[in-house]
Structures are given as structure tokens and as C-alpha cells.
Amino acid sequence: MSYLLAFAPWIVYAVIPASQWRWGALTALVLTAATLAWSIARRRPLGSMIIQLGSVAFFAAATALAFLDPHTGLHPYLPALSNGWLAVISWFSLAIRQPFTMGIARLDTPREVWHQPLFIRTNVVVTLVWAIAFTLGAAALAGCGAFGASSTAVVTVQVASFVIPIVFTIRYVAAVQRRVAQLRSQAGAAQR
Numbered sequence: 792m793s794y795l796l797a798f799a800p801w802i803v804y805a806v807i808p809a810s811q812w813r814w815g816a817l818t819a820l821v822l823t824a825a826t827l828a829w830s831i832a833r834r835r836p837l838g839s840m841i842i843q844l845g846s847v848a849f850f851a852a853a854t855a856l857a858f859l860d861p862h863t864g865l866h867p868y869l870p871a872l873s874n875g876w877l878a879v880i881s882w883f884s885l886a887i888r889q890p891f892t893m894g895i896a897r898l899d900t901p902r903e904v905w906h907q908p909l910f911i912r913t914n915v916v917v918t919l920v921w922a923i924a925f926t927l928g929a930a931a932l933a934g935c936g937a938f939g940a941s942s943t944a945v946v947t948v949q950v951a952s953f954v955i956p957i958v959f960t961i962r963y964v965a966a967v968q969r970r971v972a973q974l975r976s977q978a979g980a981a982q983r
Contacts, residue, residue, distance in 0.1 A: 793895045794960065796826050797842040798953055800850065801873065805949035809942050812866060813857035820850035838894030845880040849873060870945050871932035874925045874952055881922035890918035892960070913967050920963075921956045928952030 800819040807815030823846040830840050837844075853873075856863055865872070884891040893914040897905055904910045931948045934940070 867936035874929035878925035
């Protein structure tokens with residue numbers, strides 16, 4: 792649920808038709824502000840809001856551009872810039888050794904697990920997959936913008952750059968949890 796909250800504005804922005812990009816940017820900004828306010832009201836830790844904070848910055852800039860210069864030559868490249876911005880956030884969080892997924896994962900994980908090497912490694916791997924997906928998505932979307940690809944192609948690339956890492960995250964975390972349960976079971980049997 793936390794990932795959906797963080798990325799919902801981006802998904803909404805991706806599926807609003809390019810011809811309505813000003814309203815798409817504004818809708819995403821309002822949605823981001825609402826999800827950020829909801830997180831703050833629930834006193835969620837700052838680390839769990841890295842994507843939301845970055846989203847506010849991006850959508851504020853995109854909304855300002857959309858209304859101040861609706862015919863900007865950047866318009867066809869905004870999908871690439873949006874994925875690029877998410878890639879920068881992801882890579883930066885890895886560079887400072889605070890993978891953005893760790894803040895989100897801590898919301899549903901007991902505090903005693905937070906500093907365990909497996910928890911940290913799992914979040915590094917998951918964030919790395921998100922970073923790669925956003926980077927590849929940005930490159931593909933830049934190509935779409937340069938070659939005037941259809942809006943269907945743009946939306947497909949944008950959605951894929953979210954769906955692929957979401958599916959990976961769910962499956963990888965489940966596999967790690969199964970492995971931990973198996974090791975605990977084996978350790979319990981060995982102690983008997």
C-alpha cells in the first residue's frame with residue numbers, strides 16, 4: 792500500500808492524455824500534496840516520504856511550466872524527464888546508502904529488523920531495480936519524444952517502468968521472507 796501511495800501521482804500523470812498535460816501536471820501536484828499531507832498527519836518518518844518530497848518538487852515545476860508556457864518544446868520530453876527525476880532520486884538514495892525503499896519498508900517491518908544486513912541488502916536490491924527501471928524508462932521515453940511516438944507507446948513505457956519494479960518488489964520480498972522462515976524453521980528443528 793505504501794508504494795501505491797508514493798507512486799499514485801506518477802501513475803495518474805502517466806495515464807492522463809498528453810493533450811491535457813497541464814491538467815495532468817496539476818492533478819499530480821494536488822494528489823502528491825494530499826498524499827504528503829496524509830503522511831505528515833500520520834507522523835510518518837521523513838525517510839518514508841523521499842519519493843513524495845521529490846514528487847512535489849517535480850510536479851510543482853511541471854505545473855508551473857505547463858501554465859506559464861503551454862507550448863514549450865519540453866512538452867514531448869516531460870515523460871522522459873519524469874522518469875529521469877525518479878531515477879535521480881533512486882540513484883541518489885543508493886549513493887547516500889539510504890535506499891528509498893527502506894523508508895517505505897520500515898513502515899511495515901519491526902524496528903529490530905531495520906539494521907539487519909539482510910533487510911538492508913533487500914532494500915538495496917529493490918531500490919536498484921527501481922533505479923534501473925526508471926533509467927531505462929527515461930531513455931525509452933526520450934526516444935519516444937524525439938521520434939514523436941504515439942501516446943499509447945508513451946503510456947505503455949511509463950506504466951511498464953512502474954509495473955516491472957512493483958512486480959519484482961513483491962516477488963523478491965516474498966522470496967526473502969520465505970527463505971528467512973525456512974532458515975528459522977531449520978534452526979528450530981536443529982535445537983530440538
